[in-house]
Amino acid sequence: MKRGIQKKGVLLLAMLLLAVLTLAGCKDPISGLTEGGSDEEVVQLADTNPLPENGVVTAAQFRSIQGQDKVVTFDGSTMSGIQYSWSFNGKDIHNPEDQNLKVDFTTEGNTLNNVKAAAGDAAYGLGITLTGNKGLITVPQLTITLPEKWDADSAVFCKLNNGQPAKMSNVTFDNSAETTKMTVNIVETGGDYYIVAGKTIAPVPTTTAGNPDGTTPGDSGNTGSGSSSGSSCTISISCSTILNNMGNLKSGKESFVPSDGWILKPTTVQFNEGESVHDVLQRVCRDKGIHMESSFTPAYNSAYVEGINQLYEFDCGELSGWMYNVNGWFPNYGCSQYTVENGDVINWVYTCDLGRDVGDNSMW
Structure with missing residues (x-):
């Protein structure tokens, strides 16, 4: 009888161990399923994915869309009600790497006020901290939705260069609803950036493409x-x-x-x-x-x-x-x-x- 109990105990222990190993191979909802049998892990992505709390989307996830003409998004939000979404097209991804897509926002402060003033006293401004410090694997789009409506019709994306705001790109601007939606192409992360907006904003000096020291290159x-x-x-x-x-x-x-x-x-x-x-x-x-x-x-x-x-x-x-x-x-x-x-x-x-x-x- 005791031997039978021991055998049953061993069987239960084996079943428990198998269950633990099975669970260990599972991924969280954003990660989907793991495909085995290859040297490089591939983790399936859905068309729309919640951004992980730490903001990191892994190389294994990006491999699932590498080379495909398929757009996937990663959605995040802040306690202040600002929502943001990253869009990546798989056909533009050649070398997948981990990407930290966490974004923090600032709606007030001396630096932001100075940037707005330098942009012709722009009526609106938003500070943006892009957390990632590695190079981007492609040029994704970042869409930011504010819970309030800005009474503006244009906006620019910029960063500080020697203490002065330097324009990086234009911003697609939509305030047709009671919110404000802005979309911009992102070419770098790992620093502080700004969006300034208004009905008529002074041109922000444009950074010179290809000139590392920021000087004007002259006529093309x-x-x-x-x-x-x-x-x-x-x-x-x-x-x-x-x-x-x-x-x-x-x-x-x-x-x-x-x-x-x-x-x-x-x-x-x-x-x-x-x-x-x-x-x-x-x-x-x-x-x-x-x-x-x-x-x-x-x-x-x-x-x-x-x-x-x-x-x-x-x-x-x-x-x-x-x-x-x-x-x-x-x-x-x-x-x-x-x-x-x-x-x-x-x-x-x-x-x-x-x-x-x-x-x-x-x-x-």
């Missing part, structure tokens, strides 16, 4: 290289960061650094549908007589730009080399994987500090 050039299909983009090449690090520059390279840092000022060019950032750079450098050397890197399945205008990686320190951004965003994948779209602004910039000195903090 034009070239007819590329396609005659009507699709065009703007491209520039700057090494202005070297001007502040000449002591670290390899001997004999000084003559390749222009006095104003511009190897190619912002220039409008045409391109063929399907061409990559690398294709455009290669053709423009050829047409303009600018030296450029690149090689294919199997690890990234992309071309890697080693040198432009005889300036190579490590020529100005161990953290130096060429980087690119498109419309202010530094992609986390190679330049031959980025397909150019009409109106894109492509900036090639030389960094002396692993991106930090040109506005990319994803490595830090």
Whole structure:
């Protein structure tokens, strides 16, 4: 009899252990189901997902939509009644990584008041803290819904640059209901940003694309290289960061650094549908007589730009080399994987500090 009880106890213990192991493999509601059998975990996402309390959406979740023409959203809210939603399109995701999408808001304070004053005494303002400190895997949209109606018809998204607000992009503005809904494309996180709005607001100074030191680049050039299909983009090449690090520059390279840092000022060019950032750079450098050397890197399945205008990686320190951004965003994948779209602004910039000195903090 005792032996029978022991056997029954062992059986119950085994069943309990199996149940625990089964539960351990489950995910929370936002995570969905885990697909096994692969080296990289894939966690299914719904079309609309509540943002986790810590704000982190994992790489495994983004893998479930990678490469698909599918938009998923992550919805969050604050105690003050402000709601926000992030939208990601899977077709633009190449290298999934964890993303911290938690957002905090400020509706009052001296800094916000100063930003509003600098924007022509804008009637309305909102402080936005984007928590994430890693580079974004694509350019998502952030939609913010305020519980009150702003009596305004336009808004801009900006951040402080040397103590002054610098415009980053326009904001899609909708106050047709008794709420205020604003949508903006986000190219970076890890800092404080602002939306200022009004019926007539003074222009906020625009940050200069591709110019790391914020100076005005001058008139844009034009070239007819590329396609005659009507699709065009703007491209520039700057090494202005070297001007502040000449002591670290390899001997004999000084003559390749222009006095104003511009190897190619912002220039409008045409391109063929399907061409990559690398294709455009290669053709423009050829047409303009600018030296450029690149090689294919199997690890990234992309071309890697080693040198432009005889300036190579490590020529100005161990953290130096060429980087690119498109419309202010530094992609986390190679330049031959980025397909150019009409109106894109492509900036090639030389960094002396692993991106930090040109506005990319994803490595830090």
